[in-house]
Amino acid sequence: MSTVLSHEAFHPSVTLAFDELLLLAQISQLPEDAVLRMLQSFPEPLLRQALAGCGQPVRAVHQGPGERRDEPRRKVLRGGKVMDERGTTLLEVQVREISDGGCRIWTRTPAAVPDRFTIRIVGVDRLRRCEVRWREGEELGVRFTG
Numbered sequence: 001m002s003t004v005l006s007h008e009a010f011h012p013s014v015t016l017a018f019d020e021l022l023l024l025a026q027i028s029q030l031p032e033d034a035v036l037r038m039l040q041s042f043p044e045p046l047l048r049q050a051l052a053g054c055g056q057p058v059r060a061v062h063q064g065p066g067e068r069r070d071e072p073r074r075k076v077l078r079g080g081k082v083m084d085e086r087g088t089t090l091l092e093v094q095v096r097e098i099s100d101g102g103c104r105i106w107t108r109t110p111a112a113v114p115d116r117f118t119i120r121i122v123g124v125d126r127l128r129r130c131e132v133r134w135r136e137g138e139e140l141g142v143r144f145t146g
Contacts, residue, residue, distance in 0.1 A: 103119075
């Protein structure tokens with residue numbers, strides 16, 4: 001007897017990532033000219049939003065009064081893994097904004113995030129050492145320290 005798990009049984013961020021992977025798998029089987037035609041059919045603002053986490057230039061998030069950040073943030077929605085100094089994954093998080101100096105993450109269990117940790121962000125080639133700068137509800141602001 002086998003058990004089949006639907007991606008709908010998981011947290012919404014997992015469902016979103018699963019849907020993105022399915023779409024990428026379908027797109028990867030299309031001829032290159034078909035992919036280009038499809039991309040050209042999307043409105044530019046939608047493409048900018050989709051490419052926000054891919055290193056493309058995008059509009060910075062508004063920095064209101066009292067903002068102390070040196071670098072502009074970009075809105076993203078990426079998975080991340082909080083790890084201890086041995087590389088053991090402690091929990092998975094969502095990265096919601098990112099800049100060269102840090103990021104804003106979301107988790108259902110913010111108390112489980114240590115004050116200092118390493119993060120692996122989906123689509124980013126290197127691990128980043130982090131320090132928590134603020135905690136508010138289920139969100140945390142972290143500064144990259146290395």
